[in-house]
Amino acid sequence: MSQPQTERGxxxxxxxxxLHKSFGPVHxxxxxxxxxxTGEVLCVMGPSGSGKSTFLRCINQLERVDGGExxxxxxxxxxxxxxxxxxxxxxxxxxxxxRGIGMxxxxxxxxxxxxxxxxxxxxxxxxxxxxxxDAHAAARRLLDRVGLSDKYDAYPGQLSGGQxxxxxxxxxxAMEPYLMLxxxxxxxxxxxxxxxxxxxxxxxxxxxxxxxxxxxxxxxAREVGDTLVFMDDGIVVESGPPRDxxxxxxxxxxxxFLSRVLG
Amino acid sequence: MTSTGxxxxxxxxxxxGPGQLAGLPRVPLRHYGRWVSAAVxxxxxxxxxRAFAQGGIEWSVVGRYLTASAILHGLQNTIIITLCSMALAxxxxxxxxxxxxxxxxxxRTVAFGYIWLFRGIPVLLQLLIWYNLALVFPTVxxxxxxxxxxxxxxxxxxxxxxxxxxxxxYTAELVxxxxxxxxxGQIEAAQAISLTPNQIRRRIVLPQAMRxxxxxxxxxxxxxxKMSSLAAVITYGEMxxxxxxxxxxxxxxxxxxxxxxxxxxxxxxxxxxxQHFVERRFGRGFQSTPTRKARSIGRxxxxxxxx
Numbered sequence: 417m418s419q420p421q422t423e424r425g426x427x428x429x430x431x432x433x434x435l436h437k438s439f440g441p442v443h444x445x446x447x448x449x450x451x452x453x454t455g456e457v458l459c460v461m462g463p464s465g466s467g468k469s470t471f472l473r474c475i476n477q478l479e480r481v482d483g484g485e486x487x488x489x490x491x492x493x494x495x496x497x498x499x500x501x502x503x504x505x506x507x508x509x510x511x512x513x514x515r516g517i518g519m520x521x522x523x524x525x526x527x528x529x530x531x532x533x534x535x536x537x538x539x540x541x542x543x544x545x546x547x548x549x550d551a552h553a554a555a556r557r558l559l560d561r562v563g564l565s566d567k568y569d570a571y572p573g574q575l576s577g578g579q580x581x582x583x584x585x586x587x588x589x590a591m592e593p594y595l596m597l598x599x600x601x602x603x604x605x606x607x608x609x610x611x612x613x614x615x616x617x618x619x620x621x622x623x624x625x626x627x628x629x630x631x632x633x634x635x636x637a638r639e640v641g642d643t644l645v646f647m648d649d650g651i652v653v654e655s656g657p658p659r660d661x662x663x664x665x666x667x668x669x670x671x672x673f674l675s676r677v678l679g
Numbered sequence: 680m681t682s683t684g685x686x687x688x689x690x691x692x693x694x695x696g697p698g699q700l701a702g703l704p705r706v707p708l709r710h711y712g713r714w715v716s717a718a719v720x721x722x723x724x725x726x727x728x729r730a731f732a733q734g735g736i737e738w739s740v741v742g743r744y745l746t747a748s749a750i751l752h753g754l755q756n757t758i759i760i761t762l763c764s765m766a767l768a769x770x771x772x773x774x775x776x777x778x779x780x781x782x783x784x785x786x787r788t789v790a791f792g793y794i795w796l797f798r799g800i801p802v803l804l805q806l807l808i809w810y811n812l813a814l815v816f817p818t819v820x821x822x823x824x825x826x827x828x829x830x831x832x833x834x835x836x837x838x839x840x841x842x843x844x845x846x847x848x849y850t851a852e853l854v855x856x857x858x859x860x861x862x863x864g865q866i867e868a869a870q871a872i873s874l875t876p877n878q879i880r881r882r883i884v885l886p887q888a889m890r891x892x893x894x895x896x897x898x899x900x901x902x903x904x905k906m907s908s909l910a911a912v913i914t915y916g917e918m919x920x921x922x923x924x925x926x927x928x929x930x931x932x933x934x935x936x937x938x939x940x941x942x943x944x945x946x947x948x949x950x951x952x953x954q955h956f957v958e959r960r961f962g963r964g965f966q967s968t969p970t971r972k973a974r975s976i977g978r979x980x981x982x983x984x985x986x
Contacts, residue, residue, distance in 0.1 A: 478867050507876050514873040525868035528964045529886050539872030542882065571964035584868075591872055 428453050429489055429595050429626050430475060436483035437470055444470045446650035447484065452595075452628060452643075457621045459637035459658060460630045462647035463673055468630045471647070472597050475628070476517045477510050488513070489594070515543065518588030522600040524580040526572040532559060532583045533568045539591045551590075558586040562616050578609030582616055589620075596620065598629040634677055638662055646670045740934040744925065745941060753921030754942050760838050760917060761904045767843030768903070769896075772850025779855055790851070798848040803909050806841035810834065810913040834915035838907070846903050853895050857888030889961040897954035901947050908939075918942060 430452040437445040444467045452458045460468045473479045474486060477494055486493040493513060495502040505513070526535050536555035540546040546554075559568060562582040572580050581601055588596060598617065602610040614636050621627055621640045631637060637644050637658045644658035646667070654667045665671045695703070744750055778790035797805070813828035820826070861884050869879040911920035922935040 476871060478870060511870070511873040511875050514871065517871075519868075519871035521864060521868060521871075523864055525862070525864035527865065527868070527883060527887075529890075529961075530964065538869075538882065539874070542878050543873040543875075573964055587868075587872065 427489075428487075429456075430628070431487040432471070432484070433486075434484040435471065435474065435481055435486060437467075437474060437479060438482055444650055445474070448647070448650070448652055449484075450645060450652055450655065452626060454594075454626055455624045456642045457627045457629065457640055459641035459644045460628065460647060461632065461634075461637065461644065461673070461677075462653075466647045467650040468647045469599050472519075472599050472628060472630050475595075475597060476514045476519055478519075488517070511543065515591065516594045517597060518591055518593035518595070519597045520581070520584050520588055520599065520601045522603050524572070524577070524584045524604070526580055526584055526587070528572050531569045531571055532564060532575070532586075535572070535583055536587045536590045539587065544591065555586070555590060558589050559583070561589075561619075562586050563612070576609060577605045578612045581605065581613045585613075585616055585620075594626060596625055596627045598627065598631065600630050600632070602631070602633060632677060634662060634674070646673070648673070736937070737931065737934055740931050741937050741941075744931075744935060744938045747925075749921050749925060750918065750938060750942070753916060753918035754946075756915065757904070757907050757917040757919075757942075758946065760835065760842065760907045760910060760915065761900070763839050764843035764846060764907070765900055765903055767839060768846035768850045768899070771844065771847035773854050775847065775851035776854035776858065779851060780858065794848045794851055796848075797844050798852075800845075802841060802845045802906055803912065805845055806837060806909055806913050809840045810837035812837075834910070834913050837913050838910035838915045838917075841913075842903055842906060842910070845906075846899060849899055850896070853892050853899070854888070857890075857892035858884060860891045861887045886961065890958075890965065893954070893958050893961055897950065897958075900950055900954075904946060904950070905943060908943075 428451045430450075432448050432450050435445050435448040436443070444465075446467075448467070448471055450458075460471070462468045470479055474481050475488065475493070481494060491513065492502075494505055494510065496505060496509075497503075527538065530538065533552060533555045536558055537546075537548075537551040540551040540554065541548065556565075556568060559565065562585055564579060564582055564586070567575060567579060567583075570579075572583070575583065585601075601617070602613050605613065610633070614633065617627070617629070617636070618640050629636070629641070641658040643655060644661045645655040646653045646661060646665075646669075648669045654661060654665065654670045661670065662674060665674055775790045775793055778786040779794070781787050781790075809832060812832050816828050818825055819828050819831050865883055865887065866879055869883045874882065907917055908919040910917050911923065914920070918939050922939045926932045926935040
């Protein structure tokens with residue numbers, strides 16, 4: 417698997433080396449290796465069950481890696497190297513490693529008992545120990561940025577799917593991340609609501625945010641992505657500039673998948 | 680219908696066709712069955728009221744004893760034992776629920792055994808066992824401290840342990856159900872904004888679990904209140920025992936039982952009101968749907984068509 421070595425930034429934000437992960441007897445990741453550099457937008461595609469979501473979830477340790485190495489900003493994820501052994505990290509340490517990584521979920525996962533602002537200030541106030549008025553002011557600015565200036569005090573149950581997902585993006589951004597992970601952010605949305613979420617993500621990419629996006633939106637990948645990775649059966653099958661991969665896929669499985677997605 | 684339609688057979692105007700029905704009066708369906716069932720129920724209730732009014736109940740005695748100091752003292756003891764055993768039940772219940780869901784098989788099994796044991800034995804029997812513990816354990820000691828069991832296991836203590844531990848087994852299952860009802864995605868979202876496990880429990884899981892736990896917990900509170908009357912058999916001076924003592928001497932059996940019943944109902948009513956407000960507090964973010972549902976139920980009861 418040859419990786420493009422000269423991308424935009426110089427330092428890799430994420431470096432995966434031969435990652436393996438099993439759920440019981442199911443071998444989901446079978447040696448994933450790739451790099452994401454500062455400011456890069458990496459789009460990950462592949463059929464369901466190909467391991468793309470699992471890979472994303474390993475990066476902020478919602479899943480524990482079984483084998484291989486995962487480095488985020490020159491720090492080994494999930495383990496500490498001491499005396500030639502890898503020691504599993506405690507929850508508190510894991511929470512610290514997650515601090516600069518924002519994640520957006522397919523099903524939004526907003527906290528239903530908190531307002532939009534309440535959702536956004538939760539992380540800054542509890543994990544970053546920001547004071548209340550600063551956190552609230554920042555939350556309002558972020559909600560303005562995702563176009564929800566009139567929904568500060570709305571509960572998630574009163575918002576549309578697209579609005580909920582934009583609150584979720586604001587919630588992730590409130591942690592001032594250097595890396596944003598998107599796990600099929602538009603898959604649970606009605607078609608007419610997809611655009612408003614993609615627009616927010618495009619603006620974010622334009623601001624230079626490093627992003628890994630698991631998505632089926634070929635248009636988004638082509639327009640915004642720097643690299644498109646195609647995964648199948650737990651490995652990276654093909655990767656390259658999105659335009660090239662979409663218009664001239666090399667691997668037969670990529671061809672087959674794209675022909676199905678593009679119709 | 681216009682005036683020409685009166686008298687039935689005089690006109691041969693054709694019935695209005697499609698597109699001509701605007702403005703016609705609409706006659707709701709008559710629910711005759713509801714009138715019949717209402718009448719039957721009212722008659723039965725009236726008969727019941729009459730029976731009680733004609734029976735030999737001395738209502739003046741009921742009124743006199745309702746605020747007698749002995750009864751009020753019993754009421755006070757009833758409320759104290761209910762509050763204390765519920766507090767114990769909640770503390771132990773949360774602990775056992777957490778143990779039951781632990782990754783550690785030993786704590787999980789112990790919690791399972793605890794629930795099996797204390798939920799499976801009748802409360803009355805548990806009360807008797809605690810109260811008579813001195814028969815088999817004459818002394819009880821914690822490290823260097825030692826005391827006679829008779830001094831430790833007062834009627835209050837036996838009632839507290841009997842009721843509290845029994846209820847804690849139920850509470851544990853309620854708490855567990857509540858925690859399991861919280862979507863796994865909620866915990867992941869909380870982890871993703873790097874909250875610690877403690878913060879996730881306190882800020883995300885418990886508040887959402889409370890919404891599910893509170894209604895049955897309110898029922899449990901009410902059950903405990905009523906079950907506290909069983910403590911009469913171990914001579915704890917709660918309301919029922921007090922009422923019994925009084926009627927042993929003056930023979931106004933039913934009157935005093937009614938006095939106790941009135942007080943139980945009064946306390947249960949107060950608890951229900953409190954429960955309503957606490958549930959509303961923890962229902963934040965879920966209100967819009969219930970009210971809409973409530974309105975549609977209201978419409979249905981009135982027999983109006985649903986929108």
